[in-house]
Amino acid sequence: MTSLSEFDIIKRYFSFTETSAGPSHAGTLVGIGDDAAVVAAHKNPLVVATDTLIEGVHFPPEFLAKHVASRAMGVNLSDFAAMGATPRWMTMALSLPHIDTDWLAAFSQRLAQICQQYNVALIGGDTTRIDHGLVISLTVMGETQTRSGLCLRRNGAQVGDDVWVSGSLGKGAAALQLLMPSKNSMPWICNKESKSELLASFYMPEPRLALGQGLVGIASAAIDISDGLMADANHIAMQSQVKIIIDGDALPIHSGLETNLNRQIVQQWVLSGGDEYELLFTAPTDQSSTIESLSLALALPCTKIGTVTENLKEDKAEADSVSVFGAGWDSQSLKGYTHF
Amino acid sequence: MTSLSEFDIIKRYFSFTETSAGPSHAGTLVGIGDDAAVVAAHKNPLVVATDTLIEGVHFPPEFLAKHVASRAMGVNLSDFAAMGATPRWMTMALSLPHIDTDWLAAFSQRLAQICQQYNVALIGGDTTRIDHGLVISLTVMGETQTRSGLCLRRNGAQVGDDVWVSGSLGKGAAALQLLMPSKNSMPWICNKESKSELLASFYMPEPRLALGQGLVGIASAAIDISDGLMADANHIAMQSQVKIIIDGDALPIHSGLETNLNRQIVQQWVLSGGDEYELLFTAPTDQSSTIESLSLALALPCTKIGTVTENLKEDKAEADSVSVFGAGWDSQSLKGYTHF
Numbered sequence: 183m184t185s186l187s188e189f190d191i192i193k194r195y196f197s198f199t200e201t202s203a204g205p206s207h208a209g210t211l212v213g214i215g216d217d218a219a220v221v222a223a224h225k226n227p228l229v230v231a232t233d234t235l236i237e238g239v240h241f242p243p244e245f246l247a248k249h250v251a252s253r254a255m256g257v258n259l260s261d262f263a264a265m266g267a268t269p270r271w272m273t274m275a276l277s278l279p280h281i282d283t284d285w286l287a288a289f290s291q292r293l294a295q296i297c298q299q300y301n302v303a304l305i306g307g308d309t310t311r312i313d314h315g316l317v318i319s320l321t322v323m324g325e326t327q328t329r330s331g332l333c334l335r336r337n338g339a340q341v342g343d344d345v346w347v348s349g350s351l352g353k354g355a356a357a358l359q360l361l362m363p364s365k366n367s368m369p370w371i372c373n374k375e376s377k378s379e380l381l382a383s384f385y386m387p388e389p390r391l392a393l394g395q396g397l398v399g400i401a402s403a404a405i406d407i408s409d410g411l412m413a414d415a416n417h418i419a420m421q422s423q424v425k426i427i428i429d430g431d432a433l434p435i436h437s438g439l440e441t442n443l444n445r446q447i448v449q450q451w452v453l454s455g456g457d458e459y460e461l462l463f464t465a466p467t468d469q470s471s472t473i474e475s476l477s478l479a480l481a482l483p484c485t486k487i488g489t490v491t492e493n494l495k496e497d498k499a500e501a502d503s504v505s506v507f508g509a510g511w512d513s514q515s516l517k518g519y520t521h522f
Numbered sequence: 523m524t525s526l527s528e529f530d531i532i533k534r535y536f537s538f539t540e541t542s543a544g545p546s547h548a549g550t551l552v553g554i555g556d557d558a559a560v561v562a563a564h565k566n567p568l569v570v571a572t573d574t575l576i577e578g579v580h581f582p583p584e585f586l587a588k589h590v591a592s593r594a595m596g597v598n599l600s601d602f603a604a605m606g607a608t609p610r611w612m613t614m615a616l617s618l619p620h621i622d623t624d625w626l627a628a629f630s631q632r633l634a635q636i637c638q639q640y641n642v643a644l645i646g647g648d649t650t651r652i653d654h655g656l657v658i659s660l661t662v663m664g665e666t667q668t669r670s671g672l673c674l675r676r677n678g679a680q681v682g683d684d685v686w687v688s689g690s691l692g693k694g695a696a697a698l699q700l701l702m703p704s705k706n707s708m709p710w711i712c713n714k715e716s717k718s719e720l721l722a723s724f725y726m727p728e729p730r731l732a733l734g735q736g737l738v739g740i741a742s743a744a745i746d747i748s749d750g751l752m753a754d755a756n757h758i759a760m761q762s763q764v765k766i767i768i769d770g771d772a773l774p775i776h777s778g779l780e781t782n783l784n785r786q787i788v789q790q791w792v793l794s795g796g797d798e799y800e801l802l803f804t805a806p807t808d809q810s811s812t813i814e815s816l817s818l819a820l821a822l823p824c825t826k827i828g829t830v831t832e833n834l835k836e837d838k839a840e841a842d843s844v845s846v847f848g849a850g851w852d853s854q855s856l857k858g859y860t861h862f
Binding site for chain 2: 211212215216217218219220221222223224225226227228229230231232233234236238239240261262264265267271273274275277305306307308310311312313314315317319321323325326329331333334335336337405406421
């Protein structure tokens with residue numbers, strides 16, 4: 183622990199956008215160090231997403247600094263992917279229980295790396311002391327693809343649309359089981375390769391930005407499945423006022439889960455496990471070949487997993503909105519991650 | 523404590539911009555309830571400020587919900603005042619140790635009231651559970667007055683400029699003394715009227731937005747004195763690379779402090795007390811009459827308190843940048859509120 187001031191911390195660890203300002207960040211008129219940041223006006227509507235990670239709630243205290251950085255950014259950029267929007271700027275509210283320069287160095291290095299990878303400028307924030315565990319809130323700002331503000335909403339699913347998901351499922355819950363095995367669970371024989379792949383995708387969720395941007399004007403609704411497949415399908419269903427039926431046998435289960443695991447556990451992880459950061463989206467059937475071409479171009483599998491079947495009657499209970507069929511599939515677990 | 527979900531909380535307490543959406547918020551294309559918010563493109567550069575308030579650090583646990591709301595917003599809008607910018611939209615990261623519906627109702631009512639007063643739309647955020655005290659981070663977004671991005675910076679003070687301050691000084695430190703008297707301090711006889719005035723300005727700092735906006739193109743540098751007069755004058759001095767001399771006898775001490783208080787205590791509060799939320803600014807001497815007219819029009823006193831005397835040599839120590847003269851004035855206390 184040292185006696186660095188807030189200004190020292192910002193200058194030493196969080197001015198990387200200022201010091202490496204390339205042409206992509208030329209739009210930053212006032213960066214870190216004034217009362218507020220100012221960036222050049224952009225022509226398309228402004229997109230904003232805020233996410234908070236709390237030590238002891240969203241990650242364990244032993245989590246490495248670089249993983250805190252990559253998860254914080256991954257979660258937020260995944261919201262941008264789900265909107266089909268382009269991230270541009272970010273502010274960070276960082277509350278630290280103490281000043282650990284090794285931690286700050288590792289955290290800031292990874293943060294800078296991801297900012298560069300996704301072309302996001304860190305333009306401001308607030309660094310404060312907190313008595314208990316670390317809290318980090320990122321607010322990412324950016325813009326829609328078009329001047330009219332066209333983006334991917336949750337409320338546009340139409341009867342007859344196909345339901346799609348990107349990547350594979352069950353990764354988030356499986357990684358959590360590897361990191362914090364539940365006491366009553368059966369031993370899980372997971373091979374080394376799968377294990378490192380699962381942990382990597384947990385530590386650094388890869389936001390599906392290119393897919394989301396490619397789906398603007400093609401998909402009718404989209405969401406990232408950070409709360410779990412069923413819970414997030416339910417968000418689309420409720421906001422679009424439709425019913426969704428999912429074909430359990432079509433679900434792209436992550437290959438690392440094809441082991442000695444109990445079938446029911448796998449199903450639970452796939453349907454209700456959060457921390458997935460894939461995109462769940464709906465699209466008219468005549469968009470299938472376009473989506474398949476996009477999937478091929480991005481080398482990111484997209485799988486048709488269901489259908490929007492009918493409009494929801496206003497008095498219908500929430501539990502009726504999404505169901506799963508397929509031998510042995512059970513749609514009990516509608517609820518995903520709840521924040522309280 | 524109840525079992526409200528995150529969605530219930532947002533719907534019940536934080537959707538006031540959606541439900542009361544008047545023409546001023548017509549620019550909100552996607553509000554609360556999707557992966558991110560989208561607002562209409564604006565023509566002027568984007569201004570962003572983030573501030574965090576932490577229970578036990580920035581306010582005591584017994585603080586009322588409405589005061590948490592007004593201080594959180596006041597602090598952030600004060601940053602906008604110091605930039606001469608116009609706030610428009612806000613996201614909130616709210617981390618709650620438990621769900622107290624009375625607290626949430628009072629908090630949201632005051633938040634909605636201030637949003638309406640300053641024409642700010644709450645467009646999104648993240649509501650999460652935390653194990654210990656409450657944490658609230660607000661990110662306010664808005665725009666500069668002009669298309670070119672003209673705003674009030676900290677780095678524009680020029681040799682020969684006058685130094686000005688709005689309102690009166692010592693309010694923040696005095697209010698803190700009333701709320702949390704230090705053990706070793708002398709008893710302070712503060713009359714009822716002054717007391718309620720001091721506490722009111724602490725609970726709801728009034729951001730000097732109209733003044734800041736009026737000073738764009740007139741003041742050469744500006745800052746809000748949330749860290750204390752000397753510390754914030756030092757920020758202007760260091761960023762402008764100038765020396766500032768302040769006339770102690772010219773400082774507008776708050777009338778509530780003209781009591782039995784020890785002169786040294788008053789000076790300490792005036793020079794180093796934080797939580798002031800007045801604007802400290804510099805301007806060429808030929809702008810004096812314009813500033814006086816603005817002050818009159820806004821019914822907000824602005825006082826000339828010093829001068830920018832010379833350029834700072836690069837190797838000059840920070841402690842040399844700001845000094846106070848005047849019989850009995852002592853500029854020892856350069857440091858204001860430090861965040862660590």
